[in-house]
Amino acid sequence: MNDPQPNWIARRSAATTDMYDRAVQAGLTGHTITRRSGKTVRLDDGHECVEFVSCSYLGLEDHPRLTQAVRTALDTYGTHFSSSRNSVQPAEAHTLEELLGEIYPGMSALVFNSVSSVHLGVLPLLGAGVLPGYPIGPGGVLFVIERTAHASMQALRGVLEQAGPAVRFRAEEPATLTAAMDLAREQGRTPVILVDGIGSMGGLVDVRSLADTAAELGGYVYIDDAHGISISGPAGAGYAFEALGGHVPRSVLLVGSLSKAFGGSGGFLLTHDPADVTLLRREANPMVFGHSNMVTHMLVNAESARMHLDGTVTELQEALWANTELFDKVNSGNQLVNAGTRSPVRGLAMDTEEAAFDGAVRLRRAGILCFPVFYPVVAQGTGLLRFALSSRHTPEQIQAVADVLADR
Ligand SMILES: Cc1ncc(COP(=O)(O)O)c(C=O)c1O
Known part of the structure; x- marks a missing residue:
């Protein structure tokens, strides 16, 4: 007898929607970049955006x-x-x-x-x-x-x-x-x-x-x-x-x-x-x-x-934690995943995939890239906007995220 869902991989695949593909088509993720300077990246369509995606939390890669x-x-x-x-x-x-x-x-x-x-x-x-x-x-x-x-x-x-x-x-x-x-x-x-x-x-x-x-x-x-x-x-x-x-x-x-x-x-x-x-x-x-x-x-x-x-990294750590604190402060109206913790990652959990998609669209229109994630990265039917913070983000870049999220 053929089991229609024979294993967890098949079950996971069956439960995964086309949300990721839609997000790529809408220019929300799956980006191609042609240049970067600090936290600003140039996309292949010529637009410059500020990214909260890279896990290089101390910005060491162009040191x-x-x-x-x-x-x-x-x-x-x-x-x-x-x-x-x-x-x-x-x-x-x-x-x-x-x-x-x-x-x-x-x-x-x-x-x-x-x-x-x-x-x-x-x-x-x-x-x-x-x-x-x-x-x-x-x-x-x-x-x-x-x-x-x-x-x-x-x-x-x-x-x-x-x-x-x-x-x-x-x-x-x-x-x-x-x-x-x-x-x-x-x-x-x-x-x-x-x-x-x-x-x-x-x-x-x-x-x-x-x-x-x-x-x-x-x-x-x-x-x-x-x-x-x-x-x-x-x-x-x-x-x-x-x-x-x-x-x-x-x-x-x-x-x-x-x-x-x-x-x-x-x-x-x-x-x-x-x-x-x-x-x-x-x-x-x-x-x-x-x-x-x-x-x-x-x-x-x-x-x-x-x-x-030699201590170089210690100084960068301080800048990172100052930025996470600022991110929490300007976003205090939102219930952020990880707020107040010593994690460089913040998340805005959404009840539906559509809500996460819409949030990523608004950020993208303001020239901000986050990482919108859907099942199987988060629970089925939900979405999350993931923000990776860095010692290199400026206060203005952090405030810009808060301005978009406040405007929901
Ligand atoms: C917690 C954790 N472990 C492992 C990995 C996989 O890392 P790698 O690409 O070096 O295999 C990742 C990737 O992002 C990760 O976040």
């Missing part, structure tokens, strides 16, 4: 030290050295990992070419119980996935289930986590909780209490803090590191992005045991079977790491 790093890379290596990462890599790849070890004292860092590659490389080996620093008990693993954890982890569920079962919980409903922990206890399994640090669309996860909960059962919490890196914490170590008390507990595997506020490209894992790095370099799928990060990216990443350590 003279980073653009110079690209030139140095080109002069030294050309654009790329095409090999698997564990076969040949530039000296700066080692430098970067050492510098990350200074930003996160006592930790060993391993850099991948994306955060998704970190997940794909690390999680199956973690679940299989072969990482020396994160042993799994004889009963095997239980993956416990937070419902809003990033799609790059959720999509691996079928892969993870080859190592052990996976269940989901909701951070805002503690009983669901308790049920998952009870299940781990009953079945004698080691729980591995998967969460974001700062959610890409939502709020801040209480990573500290999750680390404690996992530790009680000898388990782990695997934190994807892609959006939290650089924007806070000493030397830009990030949201989760700061929330964990300025260190990485033994029960935590911390993952970060180099492609957002960091100003470069790639993803990294921090582990307590250098033997994990040895194993992952040898066995993690994207390390063995994938190409390396471009050399231009690696030199940029290494220079940005130096800017984290």
